[in-house]
Amino acid sequence: MLEIPRFLFQQTETQVSSVYYYKGWTFKHERIPRYRRIKVTIEKNKTLRLSTAIKEKKSHIDQFLLKNEQWVRDRLEKSDRLLQGQQIQVGLPGEEFIFLGEKRKLAIQPFEETVAVRGAQLLIGNPKLNCHGRLIKIRDYYSREAKKVFPEIVKIRSKEMGLVPKRLIFRGNTSRWGSCNEQGTISLNWKLMGAPLKAIDYVVVHELAHLAHPNHGVKFWKMVGRYIPDYKIYATWLRKHHYTLDFLTEIPALHSSRWR
Ligand SMILES: [Zn+2]
Structure with missing residues (x-):
């Protein structure tokens, strides 16, 4: 199982939201029913989120934060590093989209109906689409291509390794690049279509x-090392680039528009 660092994702059922101040940090404070822990989450835009029980005592929270100060500082620094060079795509011509590990510039093709990658360009037809519509089309394209390309790689590697999955499924809305369960089902994240072929491999x-x-x-x-001796390079690439593929997320953290 390959996980994208968990601190970047958060999903909670919020009851009461307020603000909590601690030594120069401002936390969005959520008091959650039936919650027993104290948790700090650092969101992508570096918003600090604090989750506690409805009636958690201030002294407990301060104690917890004191103990975890360094952790928060480290994570904030890490977010900074990860966000460097990060682009926000909204679907405008000229924007760069990463496909098979290479940057492709979005260009509108009045006479084409579909999305296609040609060289350094990501071509998209139907000029009547608005930005949001384009992003949806691009997203569908990545997912479709992944469903064509990944099974081929699985077939080749299965044969080599003598290990055949019972089932191969695709997911997009997940924080994992891939997973394998006890029943022998392998699931692959189609967003990997943005990654270099070797990272997919x-x-x-x-x-x-x-x-x-x-x-x-x-x-x-x-x-793993027997089949991919330099696998660490690709594991690092995937860790470093999970933000790069964010435009493929259903609810991109930096976009406010609704995704279907
Ligand atoms: Zn694993």
Whole structure:
């Protein structure tokens, strides 16, 4: 299983929202029914979120924050690093979209009906579409291409490794690049279509290796390394670039428009 760092994602059923101040930091404070823990989340735009029980005592919260100050500082710094060079796509011509690890400039093609990647361009037809409509079309394109390309890679690697998944499914709305369950179903995140082919290959090998070793033990990594000796490069690429593929998310954290 390959996870995108969890601190970037949050989903809670909010009851009361207010603001909590602590040593120069401002937290969006959510008091949640039946919640027992104290949790700090750092959102993509560096908003600090504090989740606690409805009646959590201020002294407890301060104690918790004191203990976790360094963690928060580290995460904020990490967010800064991750956000550097991050682009926000809204669907305007000239914007860059990453496809198979390369940047492609969005261009409108009046006479084309579909989306297509040609060289350094991402062409999109139907000039009547608004920006939001374009993003939806681009998103569909990535998902469609992934469903064509990934099964081919799985087929090749399955044969080599002698490990065949029972089922291959695609997900987009997930914080994982891929997963493999006990029933032998491998799920791949179609957003990987933005990643370099070798990174996609790494995720496929990673998940296939889980069919033999359902853990991240020594034997597991040995197997991954046998098929992709430089797999660490791609694991790092995926860690570094999860924001880059954000325009493919249903509810992009930096966009306020509604996604279908
Ligand atoms: Zn794994």
